Amino acid sequence: MDVDALVAIDVHTHVHRSVRGETHAAGAEDMGGYFGIGTMPRYTVPELAQHYRERRMAAVVFGVDSVSQTGEEMVPSNEEVAELAAEHADVLIPFASIDPHRGAAGVRAAERLITEHGVRGFKFHPNAQAFSPDDRLAYPLYEVIAGHGLVALFHTGQTGVGAGQRAGGGIRLRYSNPMLVDDVAVDFPDMPIILAHPSFPWQDEALAVATHKPQVHIDLSGWSPKYFPPQLVQYANTLLKDKVLFGSDFPVLTPERWMRDFAGLPIKDGVRPRILKGNAARLFGLTGTAAGTAAPGTTVEGARS
Numbered sequence: 001m002d003v004d005a006l007v008a009i010d011v012h013t014h015v016h017r018s019v020r021g022e023t024h025a026a027g028a029e030d031m032g033g034y035f036g037i038g039t040m041p042r043y044t045v046p047e048l049a050q051h052y053r054e055r056r057m058a059a060v061v062f063g064v065d066s067v068s069q070t071g072e073e074m075v076p077s078n079e080e081v082a083e084l085a086a087e088h089a090d091v092l093i094p095f096a097s098i099d100p101h102r103g104a105a106g107v108r109a110a111e112r113l114i115t116e117h118g119v120r121g122f123k124f125h126p127n128a129q130a131f132s133p134d135d136r137l138a139y140p141l142y143e144v145i146a147g148h149g150l151v152a153l154f155h156t157g158q159t160g161v162g163a164g165q166r167a168g169g170g171i172r173l174r175y176s177n178p179m180l181v182d183d184v185a186v187d188f189p190d191m192p193i194i195l196a197h198p199s200f201p202w203q204d205e206a207l208a209v210a211t212h213k214p215q216v217h218i219d220l221s222g223w224s225p226k227y228f229p230p231q232l233v234q235y236a237n238t239l240l241k242d243k244v245l246f247g248s249d250f251p252v253l254t255p256e257r258w259m260r261d262f263a264g265l266p267i268k269d270g271v272r273p274r275i276l277k278g279n280a281a282r283l284f285g286l287t288g289t290a291a292g293t294a295a296p297g298t299t300v301e302g303a304r305s
Contacts, residue, residue, distance in 0.1 A: 001058060001089060001090055001091070001093075001286060003058075003277070003281050003286045003287065005056065006056055006057060006058050007055065007057055007276070007277070008057045008058075008246050008276040009057065009058045009059070009093075009245075009246065009276070009277050009281060009284075009286075010052065010057055010059040010221075010246055010247055010248050010250065010255055011059075011153075011194065011219050011221070011245045011246065011280050012060060012153070012221035012222070012247030012248060012250075013048060013059045013061050013062075013247075013248065013249070013251075014062065014064070014249070014250065014251065014252075015043060015044065015045055015048060015061050015062065015063055016041075016042040016043065016063070016075075016251075017042035017043060017044045017047075017075070017076070018044065018075050018076035018077075018080060019044050019045070019046065019076070019080070020076075022076070023042050023075060041251040042251075043251060044076070044084075045061060045076070045081055045085055046084060046088065048061060048092070048250075049084075049085075049088035049091050049092050051250075052091045052255075053088075053090070055256070057091070057255060058090075058091045058092065058093065059091065059092055059093070059250070060092075060093045060094075060095055060120075060121070060153075061085055061092050061093070061094055062081060062094070062095035062096065062097055062153075063075070063076060063077075063081060063097055063123075064097050064123060064125045064128055064129075065078070065097040065098055065099040065102075065129070066125065066130075067099050067101075067102070068099050068101035068129065069099075069128060069129065069130050074097065078096040078098075078109070078113050078119070079113070079117055081094055081095075081096070082094040082096065082113060082117035082118060082119050083117065093120050093121075093284060094117075094118065094119050094120060095119060095120060095121040095122060095123050095151075095153065096117075096119040096121075096122050096123070097122060097123045097124070098110050098113075098122060098141055099129050100124075100129060100131050100135070100137050100138040100141055101129070101131065101137070103137075104140070106141060107140045107143075107144055110141055110145065111144050114148050114150065119150070120150060120151065120284060121145070121150050121151030121152065121153060122141070122145055122150065122151070122152055122153065123153045123155075124138070124152065124153065124154045124155065125154075125155040125159075125161075126154065126155060126175035126176050126180070127155065127159045127171045127172065127173065127175050127176050128155075128171070130175070131175065132174075132175050132180050133154055133175070133180045133183075133184050134180050134181070134182075134183040134184060139187070142187075142188050142191060143188075145191055146188045146190055146191035149190070149191075149192075150191075150192075151191075151192045151193070151194060151283065151284075152184070152188075152191055152192070152193050153193075153194040153196055153219070154176075154178075154193065154195060154196060155176055155196050155197065156176050156177070156178040156181070156195045156197055156199040156202070156206060157178075157197050157198060157199035157200045157201070157203075157206075157222075158176070158200050158201070159171060159173070159176060160252070176199075177199075177202050177205060178195045178199045178202055178205050178206040178209055179202065179205045179208075181195060181209060181216070182212075182213070185209065185213040185215060185216050186213075189213075190215065191215065192215050192217065192283060193213075193215055193216045194216075194218070194219050194245065195209065195210060195216060195217070195218045195219070196219050196247065197219065197220075197221055197223065197247075197249070198220065198223045198227075198229060198232055203229050203231060203232055204231065206218060207231060207232070207235050207240070210235075210240055210243055211235070211239050211240065217245055217279070217283065218232075218236075218240065218243065218244050218245065219244075219245040219246070219247035220232075220236075220244065220245065220246060220247055220258075220262075220275070221247030221248055221249040221253070221258075222247075222249040222253065223253075224253065224257065224258065224261045225258060225261040225262040225264070226261045226264060228265070233265055233266065233267070236267065236271070236275060237266075237267060237268055237271055241268075241271045241274055241275075242274060242279055242282075243279065244274075244275050244279065245275065245279050245280050245283070246258070246262075246275055246276045246280065259276075262275075262276075
């Protein structure tokens, strides 16, 4: 990956369709309605790669495994995401997703995805997967991730999953309070963590965890920047300028829309490139390396203003 040639690195994008034609159906239409985009676009990994290549951006790609709640296996599979991302390594960084309720089988799958398929991190969606991040149920998974020096990314804040449905589709919002990740950061101090999204209604909790725990970062996906709460903008400009990351939540929010609205924020000139690319490049060990030669566990630790 030629980092110098990139405009930005989007750390939060979703793949909803397999190259074999199958789609991930669970909650997709509800999410499209929640974000006001109508029918949810469903991209394969190669299509997503092309979309970002045309924009001179790189992207972290993943699905969400919530089989314990939906009864449906993730489409496309983690293996397909990783293998196809490897074919487009100039612009894609593969993450995997393992439902913690899979237990020992999930732990074995995580190890295999790392050692045999080269995934660079794991996406957790506590609401959709119905678990609290600090539940010991998930700790064996964290042990594998931390042991390989990889990144754990947690959805935080309100979710479009189940929004507007009777009883919110059974989704429990409390699982996405970022303070529940604080114990994880204590117990796994060398595992880089990303708190995904502006964490409504717990933005201050997210800022507290990220400023207190050196390995905790925040991505800005899922919201147009024009709606960011003022304290998030303030901390991104100052104390967290080295730990805030560009993310779109594509395809529910396009990188073009996000970048256009981000340009209107009062972000310092020296901070803007860090958020768009520099911080993610350091987190994934991409800075100053030849394409594909960075060690997966190379991260920035203790970055403070």
